[in-house]
Amino acid sequence: MGFLSYVFGPKLYQEYGLEKKFYEPSGLERVSDQIITTLSLMWNISYYTSPLIVTFLYKRGYLVTDSISSFVKFSTSIGIIVVITLCIRGFGRSQSKQYVKMIKAIEMTKISNNDEEAKRALRKFDFDFQSWQVDFDASSVQGDEKKRQLSTSSRETRQFRLATLPCKLAAYVAIHTFGIRMIYPGYIKLLQNYLNTFLIEGRAKLVEEHKALRYKVKTVDRNEIDTIFVDNRQNGSANGNILVICSEGNAAYYEIGIMSTPLSLKYSVMGWNHPGFAGSTGAPYPQQDKNAIDAVVQFAIHRLGFAVEDIILYGWSIGGVSALWASNLYRDVKGVILDATFDDILYLALSRMPESLSGIVRLAIRDYCNLNNVDSIQNYNGPIMLIRRTEDEIISEDNRINTNRGNYLALTLLKFRYPLIFKTTQLQRIKKILSRPVDPKNFSTTNDDLCMSRLITYASDQGKSFPMLIGEDYTEETRDQMAEFLLRKHFRDYKSTHCTPLPKDYFDIPWDIPIENGFVFT
Template identity: 30%
Template structure:
């Protein structure tokens, strides 16, 4: 039973498109590689071949965005390769304002070897190493994106990067075996044991899942989100299935909101504390106030928020000045909220047309390539 189940799990995990959707050609003059079967190729895309520690050579593509401060490392789902994902990757780079690297697992597309769980771990490690060494991208500026089966290698790498900026899980799985059987505990022959890894991730995690997913039940995404240390507002797409989430306007809108929040979150490089600045200061103040006079909460808050200025003015604060300080803090808070609302409104106005167009383009892309991550799952389970 164990051998048969393990074999089934392996069959579930890997469905590389056959034949691959692309070939690679080399420009004789520049020596630059490109995909020969992709229309409307862009000059800001590098096509790469990377060696893995397991002896395979995988194909990757890197989309450069000169105004980006963050980089997404995208692990795609099943029944797809980066030739099919090319236009989706380039659109996400533009509308999320990020650099983006996508890669093919061993045995997918024009990558050598045969796909296996351990090979996908080596594949994403090679892609991340390329980001660091070739493009100078630090883990503090990296977001891992795992779609369906891609959630496996994404979480495996996430638990080994202590200063990773964030993780996005798109229709993720609890584990390979749990997609097919409602097992209550992790078995040794299972693959992609995400349920055991997600509590070890120290950075913010966004989970996206369709409520009507017929391949990977919605409960997988929901349980993974509940187990996160640093939960970000999830996106549960009502009526969404396994392969159509990009068609929903909320998909791109929520991703943009998440990226914006992560950009504003200045995380210390030597500590895993990822609370927003206001929450961190408030928590510190709550502890401090227990040992200070109750009549001076506003002064304590001001001194915590602006230590150098607070120390100089501390000796000159009187009852009247404390009242003014409190009023000033309230005014700053209202001003900050006003600025935030203004920024959101302006951002919405500036990007509404682009967002609407991007939804249409992404929808057309998804429909055109017929992306599905594990379409053959039920048939495979019946055959074994």
């Protein structure tokens, strides 16, 4: 364990189990960290403003041969300052008992090839996740042919037209600069730096109160995904044998996200951060995000030992995109819960951008960030529950419930799964019901047993594959009864805004049609 381990070692945030929540560096380490942070900030500012700086220097006549020696001297001076500062930081860290313990734990995991005992010693510390060893590599698991077909089919091929080239270039630049950050604000480093203290506290709560374990999962495109797992299989609760995989929103992280709801019900729970969020590397472009959730599910199956049939995919807001994509790959999951999720991000983007830019917005979304849940929800045949926020200010226009994009997702689901029940008249009726808060008390339940019996009989004879062609000979009245029944089984309202935590009373295993097998329903 040499001096360089302290010079280039990761930043330590805290040691779990101590009264002092945060690691307090010595004076030398603190001052040197401030200097390095300041120099790094100056470099980032100069990098992004380099065109302006170069233009200014050129106009002032500084970009001439005689100025090269001055630039070399300046660069050398900065380099010497950095080296001296790093050495001072290394010396300061070597005098800290906590930091020395962490370095020893890191070195031990390298020597012991990630031995579990060494990992337990390392998990006592919260430090820069970049230095964490990879726990699971998705490339080591053989993907099946169906998965590759889905991945290939998700990439649409578009005809190239010279006339649209300027718009395509503008769309490319827009999405790869500010566009992806508007769609995923949690990807912005400035926001992450601001929230860093809250993220550290959130991880500490999960580790100390729920005995959570943090893991690094590597995707097939070599991104490293920051995940955390709470194992409740041994707590005596039946829910502990079910794993809930939580996919967060566009500005949320597992440390301060939706994990609290299934944890309150004693499920086993796994959280993960989108690529580019907190400890995860990469950027939240669709293919990287798809590879990330795929790797997380693979990790849950092959490393944590959960059967696909015991996994619930839980997505909030834009996390519903990730959850639905995973359901397309792993169709035998126990269910999918979508909270405050939209149908197609294109319509949300168009409503928030000037109409004059609609062409560029459409190209940018469809070519580079096509988050379309309408396609994904029709590729999943399992149990699903949609939760709508009646006062949602994010996926609605002016908080008007009839413009909530979750309405269209619900209609798409029901129309696809039961096309002969949800004909034009029934769709208009359900759309009218969705234009106001849906209160179960306003519906008659006298025909529920009969509706359930019809579904069981059909599914037992014909199977549960969708679209389910039940209702061909039904009267309009019977279709209306079935339509309302199916809406209530797949859809639920929660009176709240977009970002309010979901109460545990709203988190249920999604409803499924039982199949009659002799005298037993399975």
